[in-house]
Amino acid sequence: MAMRRMQCLKPTQSHEPQCNGGRSVHDQKHDIPMKTKHGSTTRRDFLRTSTTAIATAMVVPAHVLGRGGEPPPSARLNIAGIGVGGMGAGDINAVAQGNNIVALCDVDTKHSAETFKKFPDAKQYRDFRKMFDEMEKSIDAVVVATPDHTHAVAAMAAIKRRKHVYCEKPLAHSVHEVRELMKAAREYKVVTQLGNQGHSFGSIRDFCEWIWDGAIGKVHTIHAGCSAVNSGIDQLERLKETHRVPDTLDWDLWLGPAQWRPYHPVYLPGAWRGWVPFGNGTVGDWVCHVVDPVFWALDLGAPKTICAQVKNYDFKTQGDAYPKGEIITFEFPAKGNRGPITMHWYSGTERIPRPPELEPDQKSVDTGAVVIGDKGTIMYGSHGAGGVRLIPQTRMDEYKRPPKTIPRAKEHHQDWLDAIRNGKKAGSDFSYGGPLTEIAMLGVIAIKLAGTKLEWDAENVRFTNCPEANQFINPPYRAGWTL
Structure with a gap:
């Protein structure tokens, strides 16, 4: 069939389902050790504060840091992964340092086997809806790295439970999904990040x-x-x-x-x-x-x-x-x-x-x-x-x-984690990554x-x-x- 042009402007010559880990690792980047400053509140109080007051930064002395520059136990995040093979495996590895990987969800147990093996203490699921039903109160943040057509349903399920979300790119599979995720992130005041690592x-x-x-x-x-x-x-x-x-x-x-x-x-x-x-x-x-x-x-x-x-x-x-x-x-x-x-x-x-x-x-x-x-x-x-x-x-x-x-940013995942802890926006949050995806x-x-x-x-x-x-x-x- 010949190229269809019709009213097209001619160019000027000059120059991841809900728990599937089937994403490629072609755009995975290096993990950078995290060094942050944190308050001395309890973890639950700390996270509740960051969720309801995103615009308020916490200013605390450096001595409250954990050993080796890692967050103290009170500031460790409980993180769940939805889609943990392929790119999802890289994402989970990038957020694991200084945090607790508490749940892993993937519909393909063969593709995600290495991640399940690496984090034996994480509870394993195939259906993220069941994961949230059972562990909603034990999860602070969620990484979504499923194929594109299930990004929105997985991310939205997390957002409506007031969980912070890191979602692989593109944010969604339709314009409508993009708009709804942007709206929900604003409404529920969660910290979000699109997985376009180069933005950092x-x-x-x-x-x-x-x-x-x-x-x-x-x-x-x-x-x-x-x-x-x-x-x-x-x-x-x-x-x-x-x-x-x-x-x-x-x-x-x-x-x-x-x-x-x-x-x-x-x-x-x-x-x-x-x-x-x-x-x-x-x-x-x-x-x-x-x-x-x-x-x-x-x-x-x-x-x-x-x-x-x-x-x-x-x-x-x-x-x-x-x-x-x-x-x-x-x-x-x-x-x-x-x-x-x-x-x-x-x-x-x-x-x-x-x-x-x-x-x-x-x-x-x-x-x-x-x-x-x-x-x-x-x-x-x-x-x-x-x-x-x-x-x-x-x-x-x-x-x-x-x-x-x-201002120069930290590694992309760490930018998201720091934003959660400090009550700020991440660099490529859904208000930015949404229109880009659109x-x-x-x-x-x-x-x-x-x-x-x-x-x-x-x-x-x-x-x-x-x-x-x-x-x-x-x-x-x-x-x-x-x-």
Whole structure:
């Protein structure tokens, strides 16, 4: 099938079910030892204070720290994990130091076996609802690292019980879920963090400071993307096969709110990202990493239009799977002191154009972004604007870097833990990570209606020119599942 363009803006050439641990470890980062300052209240009183007064910081002397810089017993958090294989295993390891891992939940006991073995004192579950029924009063905070389609139901169950939540990216599987999680986090006054680890890196702060310093003038165009191919399209014919559910997997719980379908090994572990009912394709998997720097530095907010170009893909006949590649164009209106910005997103087989300023002997970016202003160009890699630099190198060499005005953060998980203890917001809490995720969710909808330039009304949460698109804002859950 030929590429569907219709009203699309042509790019300018220049540059994890409720307890499933099937997340990849491709974006796991190093754990950094935690050193914090804490009050001398009891753990329960301390956590109740931080939950009900997020804006109030605690100022206490350093001598109340536990041995080796770890929190004293009164400030240790009781943490539960939902989805503890793959990326979930890394998340649990990152929050374990100085805290109590009291419960672990995963529907796939084979995939999560190593984590269960590492924390033998944690009570084991398959269904997070049962975990909360039995242990609600013993849990302070929850890490959610399930496949995308069960992020929202797991995170919401925790939030409504006033548990602090660290949720892997993307935050949810639909625009509606994103909005509801943001609303609930505000209402229940819990400390949240999206798992886009690069938001805590120094390099993303460097990028913001350079942009605000006018290093490349007024930004007007962004080329961003990821070369990973998250697509089940080559496996569609295999869905006719019949397979026995492994004894180590609770398939009904793995499906969670997704509509019922027979088990098939092409979905898990890990490959679920390429399947529409469970994942969000490459755009959903990587926007929260790659777009994060420009989202912050340029205060992008919500796009006013979204349009996808897709080759050899028809959602009506191949809609169970994502395509192998797409180009999605987002138009952001002028805001504050900046003008309008056009962002082109490239997934999989569609690659970021090589910027003409880049030296011939230098490799272009496969996963990252090229940011173009009226006075120059910046190129960076994936997490937290890794490897950020002006191009060509002569521009970088000449540039006088501005002072570091943005406070540097600790490791991302520790940023969340410290925010809980200190009654503050984490760096990428749901009020920030939610709108960032929403950009990806809008891109997913555009793929399903490739060639149509969708006009988005963010305030009223609807598309104004395409009623067909509105059905994808809040897809129905399977009976028995609600937020």
